[in-house]
Amino acid sequence: MTADPAIPAPDAIPPSLAIVALDDDDDFRQFIASVLEGDGHDVRTLATPEAFFVACEERLPDVVLLDIKMGRHSGEDVLTEIRRRWPKLAVIVVTGYPSLDSMRQTFKQDAFDYLAKPFSTQELRRTLTQAAASLHLGQRPQDRLRRELGRQVRLARSERGMTLRDLSETSGISVSQLSSIERGTHLPSVESLVATAGALGAKPSEWLKAAGL
DSSP states (O other), X not given: OOOOXXXXXXXXXXXXXXXXXXXXXXXXXXXXXXXXXXXXXXXXXXXXXXXXXXXXXXXXXXXXXXXXXXXXXXXXXXXXXXXXXXXXXXXXXXXXXXOHHHHHHHHHTTOSEEEESSOOHHHHHHHHXXXXXXXXXXXXXXXHHHHHHHHHHHHHHHHTTOOHHHHHHHHOOOHHHHXXXXXXXXXXXXXXXXXXXXXXXXXXXXXXXXXXX
């Protein structure tokens, strides 16, 4: 029987990710750092929400591991603030006190997944692998650029009610090339990017900014 490629193997290691873990348990922070750094991830572990938000403002991670029960600190409040500042940031909730109510609450706030302590390294790796695959995390900069430029072209064309053929005739770029750009499988040259943006009445600089450049 052929395995489903969408389901990671139990011991699968995800692509290298930037991860921030917020937990008031020093032993758990050491465990997370040891495991994930050993897998090649960029890991920062923090004990307080204040330090967490400073770290994320300095450099936003791919994934947050968030302890939902931290003594005097509320993980629920941290998650609410994360959603206010960074609505799309991937958050995996971890807790030593799992309950259906807490699970429902975190998923209402778009947590990607929920891990109950103690969990195995295999469970952690599987969850991170699923997050990376589902949310396109940990890709090379050129992969992210290609995907974002394709999205920007597709959105701009849709907003103007243009077909690929319309755009091809206006920009002088072939339909097949435009199609591959929109799918994110082809990175346009500077000339193609300028011609496409001009045909759509857009600024290439805005597209590049959206891609993080």
